[in-house]
Amino acid sequence: MSESDLCVLLSNALENALHACVPLAAEGRSCEIDVNFYERNKGVQSICAIVQRYGGVFSFAEKDGKFTLRLSL
Incomplete structure (x- = not known):
């Protein structure tokens, strides 16, 4: 891919999840979004490089x- x-x-998946949480927040309810994904090669290193390239911070x-x-960011 x-x-x-x-x-x-x-x-798009995150945007849809956020839109689904808006009505809950309006009612004073909490909403949690869990994202699970798996990368075979250097997924964390690429995240760090991109965030650093744009002057961001990560943990x-x-x-x-x-x-x-x-x-x-």
């Missing part, structure tokens, strides 16, 4: 089998 196709797929954490990526 090309990187551009992957980006479109992921961004990774793992707790109780849950991997969390936080980034700001």
Whole structure:
């Protein structure tokens, strides 16, 4: 799969998830979006390189089998 196709797929999925959370937030309810994906080769390194290229910051954490990526661009 090309990187551009992957980006479109992921961004559309996240946008749809965010739109689904809007009504819940309006009711004062919380909404959690879980994203799970697996990359065979250097997925984390490519994320770091892209974030750094745009002057952003990132952090990774793992707790109780849950991997969390936080980034700001």
